[in-house]
Amino acid sequence: MDIQPIEAKSLVDVITKEIETAIFNGTLEPGAKVSEQGLARQLGVSRGPLREALRRLEGRKLIERTTNIGARVAKLSVDDLENLLVIREALEGMAARLAAQNMTEKERETLTALITAHGEQESVRSGTGYLQEQPDFDFHFFIIRAAKNERLEAMLCGELYDLLRAYRYKSSTLDGRARNAFAEHEAIVKALIESDADAAEAAMRLHLSTARQHIVSQMRAERI
Amino acid sequence: MDIQPIEAKSLVDVITKEIETAIFNGTLEPGAKVSEQGLARQLGVSRGPLREALRRLEGRKLIERTTNIGARVAKLSVDDLENLLVIREALEGMAARLAAQNMTEKERETLTALITAHGEQESVRSGTGYLQEQPDFDFHFFIIRAAKNERLEAMLCGELYDLLRAYRYKSSTLDGRARNAFAEHEAIVKALIESDADAAEAAMRLHLSTARQHIVSQMRAERI
DNA sequence: CCAATTAGAAGTGTCGACAGTTTTCTTTTT
DNA sequence: AAAAAGAAAACTGTCGACACTTCTAATTGG
Numbered sequence: 487m488d489i490q491p492i493e494a495k496s497l498v499d500v501i502t503k504e505i506e507t508a509i510f511n512g513t514l515e516p517g518a519k520v521s522e523q524g525l526a527r528q529l530g531v532s533r534g535p536l537r538e539a540l541r542r543l544e545g546r547k548l549i550e551r552t553t554n555i556g557a558r559v560a561k562l563s564v565d566d567l568e569n570l571l572v573i574r575e576a577l578e579g580m581a582a583r584l585a586a587q588n589m590t591e592k593e594r595e596t597l598t599a600l601i602t603a604h605g606e607q608e609s610v611r612s613g614t615g616y617l618q619e620q621p622d623f624d625f626h627f628f629i630i631r632a633a634k635n636e637r638l639e640a641m642l643c644g645e646l647y648d649l650l651r652a653y654r655y656k657s658s659t660l661d662g663r664a665r666n667a668f669a670e671h672e673a674i675v676k677a678l679i680e681s682d683a684d685a686a687e688a689a690m691r692l693h694l695s696t697a698r699q700h701i702v703s704q705m706r707a708e709r710i
Numbered sequence: 711m712d713i714q715p716i717e718a719k720s721l722v723d724v725i726t727k728e729i730e731t732a733i734f735n736g737t738l739e740p741g742a743k744v745s746e747q748g749l750a751r752q753l754g755v756s757r758g759p760l761r762e763a764l765r766r767l768e769g770r771k772l773i774e775r776t777t778n779i780g781a782r783v784a785k786l787s788v789d790d791l792e793n794l795l796v797i798r799e800a801l802e803g804m805a806a807r808l809a810a811q812n813m814t815e816k817e818r819e820t821l822t823a824l825i826t827a828h829g830e831q832e833s834v835r836s837g838t839g840y841l842q843e844q845p846d847f848d849f850h851f852f853i854i855r856a857a858k859n860e861r862l863e864a865m866l867c868g869e870l871y872d873l874l875r876a877y878r879y880k881s882s883t884l885d886g887r888a889r890n891a892f893a894e895h896e897a898i899v900k901a902l903i904e905s906d907a908d909a910a911e912a913a914m915r916l917h918l919s920t921a922r923q924h925i926v927s928q929m930r931a932e933r934i
Numbered sequence: 935c936c937a938a939t940t941a942g943a944a945g946t947g948t949c950g951a952c953a954g955t956t957t958t959c960t961t962t963t964t
Numbered sequence: 965a966a967a968a969a970g971a972a973a974a975c976t977g978t979c980g981a982c983a984c985t986t987c988t989a990a991t992t993g994g
Contacts, residue, residue, distance in 0.1 A: 532978065532980070556986095637797055
């Protein structure tokens with residue numbers, strides 16, 4: 487395990503994390519009002535650091551704030567979700583392209599091992615099951631990291647996935663779509679191994695576009 | 711002119727804007743330390759709202775902050791600029807694609823008028839001149855807005871352009887590349903008018919990719 | 935009984951003060 | 965004279981208090 491230098495953590499950092507996770511696990515629902523006094527008392531801190539944490543999250547668009555009125559958890563409509571997923575498509579498609587160009591030989595090997603492991607899962611082979619969430623994330627994150635563009639990585643793994651997580655939607659790979667999703671993953675890997683940038687971007691886009699359509703139609707059906 | 715509802719502005723909003731412009735016009739250079747006490751005294755405000763403004767900018771990655779040490783204006787290397795321009799390529803390419811699909815008839819007319827006006831500039835026709843900055847921005851912003859994806863618009867017109875502006879680089883369209891840049895614009899418009907999404911995205915990507923290469927090589931040459 | 939008005943309560947905006955940490959500079963030791 | 969140790973200055977982190985705005989609800993007038 488890597489040894490990491492100890493960093494001094496300020497209260498603001500702790501509070502930020504606390505609010506983040508509250509948003510991601512649904513304790514703080516989208517659109518819910520966040521009372522400074524209430525939350526400060528609840529967390530046992532004063533309003534100062536709490537306000538700073540809220541400001542930071544405001545900059546990240548997870549919190550919306552109206553002067554003299556207060557802070558709310560960002561309201562996320564299905565339309566907005568769709569917009570975000572389209573953005574993800576563009577960015578992760580580009581990530582796949584860059585990965586095809588910049589991947590190291592070792593990374594290609596690791597990726598092959600990763601996809602082989604997935605393929606051996608019984609649930610995937612039978613087609614009745616689902617791709618588990620963590621392996622699916624691993625797959626996408628791995629490619630993003632292989633693109634060797636730190637900004638892009640920060641945007642996708644940080645901001646964008648944070649926002650998307652706030653929606654708490656069921657990933658469409660968790661929904662009987664596993665066999666198709668796996669085939670799509672295989673196509674992406676094939677293009678990456680062959681260093682075919684165009685094909686890699688196209689395959690990733692197709693994969694995410696399909697997932698997007700499933701997610702959106704499913705959510706629209708749920709929330710009528 | 712549109713009538714807009716008056717919004718209460720808090721000190722934090724004012725301070726944020728103040729720091730933003732200081733970064734964009736170079737008063738606060740990238741990497742420069744920002745002293746809370748100093749800036750607070752200079753602006754005639756207390757440290758509280760100033761800290762909140764810094765936190766917000768931290769969330770937007772314009773300010774970097776280390777606990778107990780202080781805040782710095784984000785350091786922007788040429789590599790990082792290149793990374794950002796690649797991201798812009800992906801996003802604005804997608805914007806062009808969406809614009810081709812979602813543009814209204816009226817928008818198509820406006821766009822045609824816009825490009826015709828550019829073409830009649832003597833400086834462009836002779837090829838010796840340059841595309842002025844504002845019209846160039848107008849062109850790009852117009853397409854982004856026509857994509858009808860608010861998130862994408864916010865990202866490109868807001869966050870990303872903010873960050874890019876912090877670099878204060880000379881847009882490559884300002885540098886004798888006007889004739890080529892104009893031809894590239896024309897290709898984009900043609901695809902948009904014909905509702906050819908693939909062509910629109912490809913043309914926009916090509917345009918931005920060429921610009922990126924010019925900008926980066928120019929900056930590397932300047933900063934040896 | 936309903937609508938408008940107006941105190942009261944609750945909440946956000948801003949500030950100054952104090953505690954703890956980092957930096958700087960002086961002093962001491964080798 | 966250079967390096968290490970220690971003291972002082974400067975800065976950031978956190979807090980509680982007060983001013984002002986918004987929301988609530990009781991009161992008054994139609």
